[in-house]
């Protein structure tokens with residue numbers, strides 16, 4: 001593994017202009033339990049031909065490379081300044097659930113109406129199913145826990161709000177959520193002593209996120225055996241900026 005710089009704990013992507021180069025991972029639980037990082041191909045030292053170049057070896061770049069190879073036979077090059085999964089992808093909570101953004105689903109309905117809310121929900125489910133299929137791939141060892149998703153209320157008022165939200169999910173979106181009481185949360189899910197109850201969504205899978213990122217070489221090896229062009233990873237932020245990528249037409 002080509003790390004040459006120690007972990008820098010003060011890096012802030014909102015403030016710093018660069019993520020650095022060849023930086024070590026943060027000393028996290030995920031890192032200590034993820035096994036050995038995958039090998040990359042080393043820095044890019046000159047011009048290279050590529051059909052697609054992806055900058056950043058996080059979930060966005062890795063998943064894009066995987067689907068380009070799997071669905072279009074396109075050999076993408078992933079350029080990563082530091083390490084595979086070094087950024088947010090290797091440091092997050094590992095919670096995979098439906099995406100509803102900053103608005104609650106009842107706010108969707110109020111803002112855009114039931115029809116748009118149903119379409120947003122369907123779109124979110126479709127995205128989740130792609131993620132779920134990855135967690136079920138035997139080559140992708142990411143410790144999935146398919147137990148659903150909890151929205152925990154920390155006050156009686158919040159629990160009342162979740163009851164209404166759950167009812168709306170069931171009746172408007174056809175999404176079968178339910179409200180569970182404090183004892184059920186504590187006995188069956190998590191020991192959150194401040195909990196008043198929770199809304200349980202049936203859709204939700206927790207993963208070990210850094211292992212999910214590391215599993216990319218497993219996909220690559222699988223494709224290579226099937227004679228589908230493999231995705232390659234390289235390091236070198238500076239190289240990512242200076243490399244000339246010649247576009248090949250006609251693919």
Ligand SMILES: Cc1cc2nc3c(=O)[nH]c(=O)nc-3n(C[C@H](O)[C@H](O)[C@H](O)COP(=O)(O)OP(=O)(O)OC[C@H]3O[C@@H](n4cnc5c(N)ncnc54)[C@H](O)[C@@H]3O)c2cc1C
Pocket residue numbers: 019055056057058059060061079080081082083084085086087088089090091092093094095096097236237238240241
């Ligand atoms: C604390 C926290 C908790 C989160 N929890 C969850 C969660 O539970 N569930 C969930 O779904 N999402 C969660 N997220 C969000 C999720 O982690 C991100 O949406 C996702 O990881 C983004 O992936 P990415 O590939 O776009 O970016 P990143 O994973 O950040 O990858 C970007 C990569 O690009 C590299 N890079 C940057 N600039 C260059 C360059 N010029 N040249 C080469 N390489 C470069 C970086 O080194 C980095 O490795 C969380 C985020 C945070 C911060």
